Amino acid sequence: MSTIAVTGAASGIGAAVCQHLEAAGHTLIRVDLRNADVNADLSTAEGRQAAIAQTLEACNNRLDAVVACAGVGVTAPSIGLILGVNYFGVTEYLDGLEDALTAGCNGKAVIIGSVAGSHMVATPHPMAAAMLENDEAKALQMAEQSENPSAAYAASKYAVTVYGRRKSVEWGKRGLRLNIIAPGAVETPLHKASLDDARFGEAVKNFVAPMGRAGVPDEIADGVGFLLSDKSAFVNGSVLFIDGGMDAMVRTNTF
Ligand code: NAD
Numbered sequence: 001m002s003t004i005a006v007t008g009a010a011s012g013i014g015a016a017v018c019q020h021l022e023a024a025g026h027t028l029i030r031v032d033l034r035n036a037d038v039n040a041d042l043s044t045a046e047g048r049q050a051a052i053a054q055t056l057e058a059c060n061n062r063l064d065a066v067v068a069c070a071g072v073g074v075t076a077p078s079i080g081l082i083l084g085v086n087y088f089g090v091t092e093y094l095d096g097l098e099d100a101l102t103a104g105c106n107g108k109a110v111i112i113g114s115v116a117g118s119h120m121v122a123t124p125h126p127m128a129a130a131m132l133e134n135d136e137a138k139a140l141q142m143a144e145q146s147e148n149p150s151a152a153y154a155a156s157k158y159a160v161t162v163y164g165r166r167k168s169v170e171w172g173k174r175g176l177r178l179n180i181i182a183p184g185a186v187e188t189p190l191h192k193a194s195l196d197d198a199r200f201g202e203a204v205k206n207f208v209a210p211m212g213r214a215g216v217p218d219e220i221a222d223g224v225g226f227l228l229s230d231k232s233a234f235v236n237g238s239v240l241f242i243d244g245g246m247d248a249m250v251r252t253n254t255f
Contacts, residue, residue: 005029008070012188016217042089052096063100065108073190079143079152086156107176117157131159168237177236184243185214209244
């Protein structure tokens with residue numbers, strides 16, 4: 001059985017992922033702000049380094065997989081926080097665990113992106129470029145000047161997906177696999193906060209997948225289970241949309 005680090009483990013999709021993986025007999029290292037094995041703030045450079053150090057200690061420098069679920073939505077207290085958690089909190093944590101994954105056998109990672117990221121494929125926001133340059137100071141400066149949390153959220157998810165695609169090419173050559181799941185609306189506290197928000201609630205309520213419902217965290221956890229299993233041994237660098245057809249609805253003639 002495997003040792004797997006899961007960020008955002010205390011709530012929503014991350015909690016469902018933990019439940020599924022634990023039921024399958026894996027050993028988990030739960031990472032979150034609180035109520036976890038590793039309590040750390042992935043929005044700051046210091047917090048990320050602490051999370052990496054504590055994870056490495058907990059797995060004895062040998063890790064089989066990482067599932068990066070931690071994220072904040074459009075109702076986050078600041079736009080900088082959206083970029084800090086959703087992009088840098090994923091990429092710096094994964095980079096810091098790369099050697100531990102290599103030391104394990106057939107290391108794997110899954111990043112929870114979002115269908116929102118694909119909306120930006122044709123014309124990425126300049127904030128996405130700053131993130132992909134790994135220039136956190138520049139990205140945060142742009143965030144300070146922005147008043148559009150939705151664009152920042154989409155940019156963070158676009159950028160983290162591109163990061164994952166780039167990494168998968170490098171990792172594939174080393175026997176590691178990295179895939180991205182792009183969920184549509186999923187019933188979690190993050191989604192509920194958007195629905196309840198006066199600025200975004202109406203738009204979120206009206207943006208419904210062709211299947212006519214939101215997903216539930218277990219449906220995303222099933223996808224994670226597949227991507228970490230040997231059944232997906234030849235799947236690397238993929239973006240798996242678990243979104244009730246939302247991406248197909250928005251980008252019908254492209255893929
Ligand atoms: P959630 O709010 O239920 O869970 C997010 C978890 O991340 C929480 O436990 C929270 O404490 C943790 N987290 C937030 N900031 C953190 C920080 N600075 N350091 C460490 N941990 C932190 O939300 P969710 O809906 O389960 O979201 C999980 C992932 O799925 C996120 O990346 C989100 O963007 C993505 N996603 C969600 C939806 C949706 O509709 N729910 C859709 C697409 C993508």
